[in-house]
Amino acid sequence: MKxxxxxxxxxxxxxxxxxxxxxxxxxxxxxxxELYADIPENLRYKSxxxxxxxxxxxxxxxxxxxxxxxxxxxxxENISFLGGGCYRHQVPAVCDEINQRSEFxxxxxxxxxxxxxxxxxxxxxxxxxxxxxxxxVVNVPTYDWSQAASTSIRMAERITGRKEILVSExxxxxxxxxxxxxxxxxxxxxxxxxxxxxxxxxLDDLKxxxxxxxAGIYFENPSYLGFIEAQGQTIADIAHENGxxxxxxxxxxxxxxxxxxxxxxxxxxxxxxxxxxxxMFYGGGLxxxxxxxxxxxxxxxxxxxxxxxxxxxxxxEYGFGDVAYERTSFAEREEGKEFVGTHSALWGITAxxxxxxxxxxxxxxxxxxxxxxxxxxxxxxSRIKRVKVPRFDSPHFKEFLVDFNExxxxxxxxxxxxxxxxxxGGMDLSEEFPEFGYCALYCVTEVLTKKDIDTLVExxxxxxxxxLRAGExx
Amino acid sequence: MKKNSTYxxxxxxxxxxxxxxxxxxxxxxxxxxxxxxxxxQEIQEAAGDGISQIPENMRRKNKPALPEVSQMRxxxxxxxxxxxxxxxxxxxxxxxxxxxMKYSPKINESFVRSPKAAEIHPFQDEDTVxxxxxxxxxxxxxxxxxxxxDKFTFQPGGGAAAILVxxxxxxxxxxxxxxGQERDEIITTIFSHPSDAAAAAVKGYKVITLYPDExxxxxxxxxxxxxxxxxxxxxxxxxxxxxxxxxxIQEFTKIVHDAGGLxxxxxxxxxxxxxxxxxxxxxxxxxxxxxxxxxxSPHGCGGPATGALGVREKFIDYMPMPLVDFDGExxxxxxxxxxxxxxxxxxxxxxxxxxxxxxxIISMGAEGLREVAxxxxxxxxxxxxxxxxxxxxxISYPKTxxxxxxxxxxxxxxxxxxxxxTEDVTNRMVDFGFHLWSSHHPWVVPQPFSIEPTESYSKAxxxxxxxxxxxxxxxxxxxxxxxxxxxxxxxxxxIDHHPLDDxxxxxxTWRAYLKKQxxxx
Numbered sequence: 003m004k005x006x007x008x009x010x011x012x013x014x015x016x017x018x019x020x021x022x023x024x025x026x027x028x029x030x031x032x033x034x035x036e037l038y039a040d041i042p043e044n045l046r047y048k049s050x051x052x053x054x055x056x057x058x059x060x061x062x063x064x065x066x067x068x069x070x071x072x073x074x075x076x077x078x079e080n081i082s083f084l085g086g087g088c089y090r091h092q093v094p095a096v097c098d099e100i101n102q103r104s105e106f107x108x109x110x111x112x113x114x115x116x117x118x119x120x121x122x123x124x125x126x127x128x129x130x131x132x133x134x135x136x137x138x139v140v141n142v143p144t145y146d147w148s149q150a151a152s153t154s155i156r157m158a159e160r161i162t163g164r165k166e167i168l169v170s171e172x173x174x175x176x177x178x179x180x181x182x183x184x185x186x187x188x189x190x191x192x193x194x195x196x197x198x199x200x201x202x203x204x205l206d207d208l209k210x211x212x213x214x215x216x217a218g219i220y221f222e223n224p225s226y227l228g229f230i231e232a233q234g235q236t237i238a239d240i241a242h243e244n245g246x247x248x249x250x251x252x253x254x255x256x257x258x259x260x261x262x263x264x265x266x267x268x269x270x271x272x273x274x275x276x277x278x279x280x281x282m283f284y285g286g287g288l289x290x291x292x293x294x295x296x297x298x299x300x301x302x303x304x305x306x307x308x309x310x311x312x313x314x315x316x317x318x319e320y321g322f323g324d325v326a327y328e329r330t331s332f333a334e335r336e337e338g339k340e341f342v343g344t345h346s347a348l349w350g351i352t353a354x355x356x357x358x359x360x361x362x363x364x365x366x367x368x369x370x371x372x373x374x375x376x377x378x379x380x381x382x383x384s385r386i387k388r389v390k391v392p393r394f395d396s397p398h399f400k401e402f403l404v405d406f407n408e409x410x411x412x413x414x415x416x417x418x419x420x421x422x423x424x425x426x427g428g429m430d431l432s433e434e435f436p437e438f439g440y441c442a443l444y445c446v447t448e449v450l451t452k453k454d455i456d457t458l459v460e461x462x463x464x465x466x467x468x469x470l471r472a473g474e475x476x
Numbered sequence: 477m478k479k480n481s482t483y484x485x486x487x488x489x490x491x492x493x494x495x496x497x498x499x500x501x502x503x504x505x506x507x508x509x510x511x512x513x514x515x516x517q518e519i520q521e522a523a524g525d526g527i528s529q530i531p532e533n534m535r536r537k538n539k540p541a542l543p544e545v546s547q548m549r550x551x552x553x554x555x556x557x558x559x560x561x562x563x564x565x566x567x568x569x570x571x572x573x574x575x576x577m578k579y580s581p582k583i584n585e586s587f588v589r590s591p592k593a594a595e596i597h598p599f600q601d602e603d604t605v606x607x608x609x610x611x612x613x614x615x616x617x618x619x620x621x622x623x624x625x626d627k628f629t630f631q632p633g634g635g636a637a638a639i640l641v642x643x644x645x646x647x648x649x650x651x652x653x654x655x656g657q658e659r660d661e662i663i664t665t666i667f668s669h670p671s672d673a674a675a676a677a678v679k680g681y682k683v684i685t686l687y688p689d690e691x692x693x694x695x696x697x698x699x700x701x702x703x704x705x706x707x708x709x710x711x712x713x714x715x716x717x718x719x720x721x722x723x724x725i726q727e728f729t730k731i732v733h734d735a736g737g738l739x740x741x742x743x744x745x746x747x748x749x750x751x752x753x754x755x756x757x758x759x760x761x762x763x764x765x766x767x768x769x770x771x772x773s774p775h776g777c778g779g780p781a782t783g784a785l786g787v788r789e790k791f792i793d794y795m796p797m798p799l800v801d802f803d804g805e806x807x808x809x810x811x812x813x814x815x816x817x818x819x820x821x822x823x824x825x826x827x828x829x830x831x832x833x834x835x836x837i838i839s840m841g842a843e844g845l846r847e848v849a850x851x852x853x854x855x856x857x858x859x860x861x862x863x864x865x866x867x868x869x870x871i872s873y874p875k876t877x878x879x880x881x882x883x884x885x886x887x888x889x890x891x892x893x894x895x896x897x898t899e900d901v902t903n904r905m906v907d908f909g910f911h912l913w914s915s916h917h918p919w920v921v922p923q924p925f926s927i928e929p930t931e932s933y934s935k936a937x938x939x940x941x942x943x944x945x946x947x948x949x950x951x952x953x954x955x956x957x958x959x960x961x962x963x964x965x966x967x968x969x970x971i972d973h974h975p976l977d978d979x980x981x982x983x984x985t986w987r988a989y990l991k992k993q994x995x996x997x
Contacts, residue, residue: 011844013579015934016851025858025935034850037857038752040721040878045753051621056841060583063839071592073607075600084597087822094510096547100554101776102589108563108580110775111572111913115906116491118967119560120777125984126499132985133540139984142778145633146822156678179797179818183644187656188680232531259527261534283588284608285598285823286780286830296988298979307778308984310976311498314969320498321971325982331674333917336683341674343636344768348776351554358499358550359509362539367512373526378519397529421601429599452516 009058077282081454082426085401085445086226087147087174088285089277091255091368092449094359097279101352110344114323121322124347125309127354131291134257134357134365135271136264138296141306143289143350147274148180150290151251154270155181155220156340157292157303158247159189164217166190170203174226175434181220194219201229201394209240218247218270223263224256227443228376228401229394238267254278254291255447256399258365259373270294279356280349289346289353302329305340368448372400375455376446382459383444386466393441400445404428407439409466417442419465425458485943489909490965492559499553500986503543509550541987560967562911564774568937570859571905571912573882573926574669574717576747576769581839584772584832593831598823602808609807612800612824615784615834622845623743623763624756625786630767630825631796635744636671637820638764638783639711642740643679644817645762645787645794646709649738652815659708663732665694667716667884670916672742681708687920692720692873699728703735713742714758717916717926718884719856720876729759738762744783746770747930748853748881751846755786762787770848771833782829796820848931852881855929855938859883862942863927866949868893872921882928884921891923896952896959898923903970904951904962908944 011017016025022034031037038046057063077090084090100106105119114121128140144150155167169181171193182191192211195204203221219241223231231237238248249270250263255277263271271293280287294300301308310325324330331338360368380402384391393403406416413430420427428444435441446455527535545553563569569577587593596605616628632638643662650659662676665686673683684702686694694712710732714722722728729739741755741763747770755763767773768781775781787795797816798809809824840848860883863869868890871883887898902912902925915924929938951958961970975981981996983989 009843009847011847013581013840014847014851014931015937016855016931017847021935022851022854025854029854029857029861031857034854037853037878038880040723040876040880041753042723042726045726045757047752047754047757051751051842051845053618053621053842053845054838056844057838058841063583063835064586066838067587067835070607070610071587071590073605073610074592074596075604076591076595077597077600078591078595080604082597082600084599086599088598090595090597092510092513096509096551096554098589099551100558102585103555103558103563104565105558105561105563106777107585108565108569108577108774109561109777110564110569110575110577111778112562112911113902113906114971115903115963115966115968116562116567116911117560117777119557122496122498122557122560123554124777126986128984129498129500129986130542132987133542136540137985138988138991145637145779148819148822149633149637176819176822180820180822183818183820184640184678186679187647188678230530230534232534235533257536257540259536260530261536265537266533281594282597283594284596284605284827286825286827288822289780296984301979301982301984310982310984311986311989312975313972315972316969319968321968323971323973323976325976325984328977331670335670335685335917336673336677338670338674340678341636341640341671343669343671344634344766344775344779344781346633346780347778349780351777354499355550355554357542358545358553359547360512360542361508361544362542363508363544364510364512365542366536366539370526371512371515373530374515374519374523377523377526377529381522397531397534417601421604426597426600426604448513448515451513452519 077426080424080426081457083428083444083446083458084426086429086443088282088288089445089447090282090449091277091447093279093281094356096359097352097355100355101348106348106351114321118322121309123351123354125311125322127350128309130354130357131293134254135293136262137271137293139301140291140293141304141308143275143291143346144306145345146288146290147251147272148177150272150292151177151220152181152184153305153340154249154272154292155185155189157270158218158249160303161299162217162246164215166192166215167217168192168194168211168219170194170196170221172196172201172225172227173222200396201225201227202231202233202396203237205233205236208237212240212244216244216246218249220249222251224253224399227394227403228398229396230399234263234266256369259369260399275349275353278353280352287349289349301326303339305330305342307342371448375448375450376400376402379446379455382455386459386463393438400447401443403438403441404444405441411440411469413440413442416465420461423461425461485940485947486909491967493967494556496553496556498986500543502545502549502553505544507544507546509545509547567909567911568933568941569911570927570929570933570941571910573913573928574745576745576928576930578772578930579932580772580774580832581836584835587831587835588828593827606807608827609800611834612830613802613807615830616800618837619765619784619786622750623786624754625763626789627792627795627799628784628786629795629799630782630784630830631821632783632785633821633826634779634781635669635766635783636675638785639671639675639742640678641785641796641817641820642711642762643676645791646738647679648794648815648817650708659706661706662708662711663699663702664711665716666920667718668711668713668742669744672711676711691876692718693722693724696724696727699731703731705736707732707735707737709738709740711740711742715880718872719879719882720873721880725758744769748849750849751842752849762791767829767833772836773829773832780826780829782826851931855931856881856883859927859929859938859942863945866945867953868949882926884915885925885927886921887923887925890949890952894952894956896956898925900959900962901948904948904959905944906963907965910941910944
């Protein structure tokens, strides 16, 4: 391959020809090519990779990226009612300040000495989450809620020795796909029906599906469709009577006002921390947590890192390290619990910063603001003709189904019209849950204002009015 | 100016040591770090207090016992403990072999911070995220070129998740051919990442692990014996963690294919091979790259990250949903994958990692990537030459002299002669501002240590790191206790490991710690 002469590489110091020559001499070879002698000729890639010409200066690169970025329209530039597992919440500036620090951003796998701060910050994250959840063990975060739910289920399988799991039918179809793939073929997933009026778990169906094969029941609260499941304790009691576990997925932004699952019998609690001070990043801000009580039979089934606090040879000094490391795949390969590796630690540190900033009153204010704003939105939307809000007769948190069936208009078309007005309408659920017909999942967090909500309502009134007047039959 | 090529070991180094308490100890009732957006009066009048609509049993009784701390104090706390962390930006981070601790250019962080990347929602209308989809699509085409595969997904949130996808595709492939039950074995090697074995076990497979022959290559005779009608697939790293390129790799894939199995290439770390050799030419069916290794996305204390997974044409419709396609005018999400394994993570993966990898590749170009690989290999061989000159140190499997981008070394002789172990050496290196890692378990190589210099560090920096090793070795022979009692210049001193393994004493949260302290009194 012919090389461009004199190209300088700011990221590759030893590309300087004199240095290269000096190092080759020290090694005792004439060329770098000799160092590749073990790669057989027939495996060598002979041509030049077909990649775009390099943008070597920062300015050129930035101009290029800005041009691509200009094709994105953001939730800041528009009014967004999108949720469904990824949320726009207030991100305190201190959260970004900390997760952009070179120390945290570029650290990886140091020992508890040189990376004392990594261990401490993640221990603090676990501890702050522990208070929010009222549970004594929380993991270093995994990839996302879907992985956390999947691992919670596999933990239940190992703890009970049973190979089937019950899952509420009201669950994100994406999450269910992750769970099913992760469980297959070891654990069989069986679905439990919901009450069509309230959305709550159908307790008769639940009871009928329990057997000595069932490891546990997994449900979410608030549910994927936003309603609150008030039967948590009953569900846990049924599970426990059958020798099984109650596994609850929860949105931590609700826990300043809603009862944590540990208080209604949950054995394993999981969820996502993206809402705790992390931007959406097109879904890249997700990170999953798993929490249990501090019992050996639970702790020993975590696949994740668990950072704990300990003492050092110096009186009064805190040390940190891995708790029960021998259970992990790092220690035991396929004999370890599932697998561990690079997951979402930086988002864990960020969520810890967030909870420290918010404190108990901040989390309560957050929950209250979300309740009030979402209830206001439901109230206003419900006054629009032919629109039913919420679809389920239950209290809701943050999200709710808006039923457009009586308008006869497809969500896709309504959302296109809203988009023209700078509004990202709620998620179209007509494919995910065809049984609801034309329904959209709307999300209202603390960042939306009365004006934003009013704009949505006025726009919908206008769109629906125009369409219906134009003769589109309901 | 006179050229200064001398290096100096930082014997006076001391890591920041703020003696910072745990955040709960900063609690002062009434303080607060941040305010929640206000709820307008009209909303409060229309909606009431919000909580009254919630059934009594679902209203939280006691506020969470989070600490109350004002903003600057929270900031200061986390800034201080950040200083207790030795990121690659501070370190000559060559002591974390297998992990490719290279430079993550700062300009790329500015792209991640842009609201155009941070404030977009995964369910936005495709018309409003054409820029994001373009970046995903184009990075896919770059990695296709680098690997020879035909399609990539960035959904897996790390290398282990990408391995899980490979195993899932292998499983689905055999199931659809009616051989799901019969083919119940996955073959891997002991120097492939532990997740290659562990993720296979998650999917219910029996794992067969090949050990190396005397040349450090996975034993091909053992593979021939292992491959059978029960073989679902092979998951293998190359070069393996010891840094030796498996020159028989094409024979490996042939043996497995002939037995009816599929082959997945673990190229989490491909840093020495960019533009040099590809998965396609070695006849792999699929492979993955960690964007947080070879492609410069920073490690973030352990994620978020991306295991970019690529497959050959015939496996595209097995991939996790959705894929990003381009019709010549518009980028779109493709959910039409009839044999898809489903999903392994929400949405489309860790967009910040995708963004950084895209920007990095486009700033390097084809020649730049090759320069990366070549200099990474040059640096590694230079360090290897020097380490072998150290008393008590050696490379593993010396019958094979060549190494690509990393080396698994051994302190076996040092330990025999001085009693100083690899753990002791790693603890002492901390005192000079360095990190040194032993290796994954089990320690097939006794008293192992793993160095991977990447392309990012200058010769002078490599020399400085080597001087740290040399100093430690000299101390081991002259005053072994000095090494054994290290570190001295770190944030904390030698920790007591016993409570961390004792259910009566371990504490994963502050609340558990307080309870157990009280119980112990």
